[in-house]
Amino acid sequence: MFENLSERLERSLKILKGEGRITEVNVAETLKDVRKALLDADVNYKVAKTFTDTVKNKAIGQNVLTSIHPSQLMVKIVHDELTTLMGGETAEISYEGHPAVILMSGLQGSGKTTFSSKLANYLKKKRNRKPLLVACDVYRPAAIDQLKVLGEQIEVDVYSEPENKNPVQIAQNAIKEAKQKGHNIVIIDTAGRLAVDEAMMQEIAAIKDAIEPNEILFVVDSMTGQDAVNTAKEFNDRLDFTGVVLTKLDGDTRGGAALSIRSVVNKPIKFIGTGEKMEAIDLFHPNRMADRILGMGDVVSLVERAQEQFDEEEAKKLQRKLARNQFDFNDFLSQIEQIKKMGNIKDLMAMIPGVGKAVKDLDIDDDAFKSVEAIIHSMTPKERANPDIINVSRRERIARGSGTTLQEVNRLMKQFDQIRKTMKTVAGGKMGKMMQGMPRFR
Secondary structure, three states: OOHHHHHHHHHHHOOOOOOOEOOHHHHHHHHHHHHHHHHHOOOOHHHHHHHHHHHHHHHOOOEOOOOOOHHHHHHHHHHHHHHHHOOOOOOOOOOOOOOEEEEEEOOOOOOHHHHHHHHHHHHHHHOOOOEEEEEEOOOOOOHHHHHHHHHHHHOOEEEOOOOOOOHHHHHHHHHHHHHHHOOOEEEEEEOOOOOOOHHHHHHHHHHHHHHOOOEEEEEEEHHHOHHHHHHHHHHHHHHOOOEEEEEOOOOOOOOHHHHHHHHHHOOOEEEEEOOOOOOOEEEOOHHHHHHHHOOOOOHHHHHHHHHHOOOHHHHHHHHHHHHOOOOOHHHHHHHHHHHHHOOOHHHHHHOOOOHHHHOOOOOOOOOOOHHHHHHHHOOOHHHHHOHHHOOHHHHHHHHHHHOOOHHHHHHHHHHHHHHHHHHHHOOOOOHHHHHHHOOOOO
16 A cells, blocks of 8 residues: 555655755755655645645754754654644544444445444454444345354354334344343444435434444545545534544555545544455554555554464464474464464565565565465375475375475475574574564465
8 A cells, every 4th residue: 555655755755955954945846746746646635735835844944963864854754744644643442331332434335344344353352342233234235144244254243124124223223232232332334325415314314313323433445535535524524423444455545545534524544444354454553654655664563463363372382392393384384374364465564664665566466375375285194293204205296286386395395494493593582583484485
């Protein structure tokens, strides 16, 4: 995400010349290019102008320390203003109420139903809540079934009344159900339309009045760019929502919605969707997003994702096996599974400072581990537990069984041996160092 904007901003900020001070003369060309980069990223024109004017006012006349270049100081100023533009502080949702009620709103196709399920999964696993999903989309074919399937996938109850076409009544009944069955948070998935219309607004406003939710989240597809901001304004004028959810930020988006929406509706972005998996949801951190936009990576989020998959007891067992040089293909397969759960591989690599630009044009398949997994699954249990017994004839059989070549099996065996040696040497250190030994898949 934000790849083109990041590249443009980096190039713009390198334009700045002059030493000692940042003046109106030497900053003019830089900010002209910054504004053009923002507009090309589909940022609202007024937002882009206000942003560059603010940066200019803060930058002009600032003394530049001898140890840094003017462009480095400008990067800091732009970073601070990007953070402010996107809200400054991380905004959590409210959990008050018995139960707390979250009303989802947005156009059809924005990802409301999927995000409702992701949010339920997030609240269950990371906030120790007992959510209830409510199917109030009584118009879209299979909307109720979709929510039920997703609810079953994450093991969260779904309340629905398939024969009832009154969403207000369904929402009220669902809250009664939640109280009776001990659910402390209710997430109500509502109907969307292909465009904003009066009937849609009246219906969701009626639901809001009837249940008085703690939170009204507006879900918007970030790939729709400036249209997303305009739609958000119309919804906010009618609903006065409490926060924004940006979905599909893992796609080829120009980023205009993320940078404009806070300024236009004056409501915080609370969550972002970063992929198709149920775990692909993050709290929105303005400062971390500013880091990523300016190509600085996002190590904090990367570490948080790793920690979510980190099992301390399993790590201790693995560390003991490493010390005794007993790391086998079962352990290796387990490590691959943990990495896959962290999210989209290209997105993870982009969180590492300096790597985002390097992988921008690479086609990194999310199934990058597929052939490796196929090879390991083609081994017998004895071979997985005792890699040293895998001779040439066994390798030939494994290659046939996995649909790969002998060369690919040989390459994996060589990489595995290198990993085992590397991991043994770091077994006494932090488990995070294990990642250093991961092979480069081609």
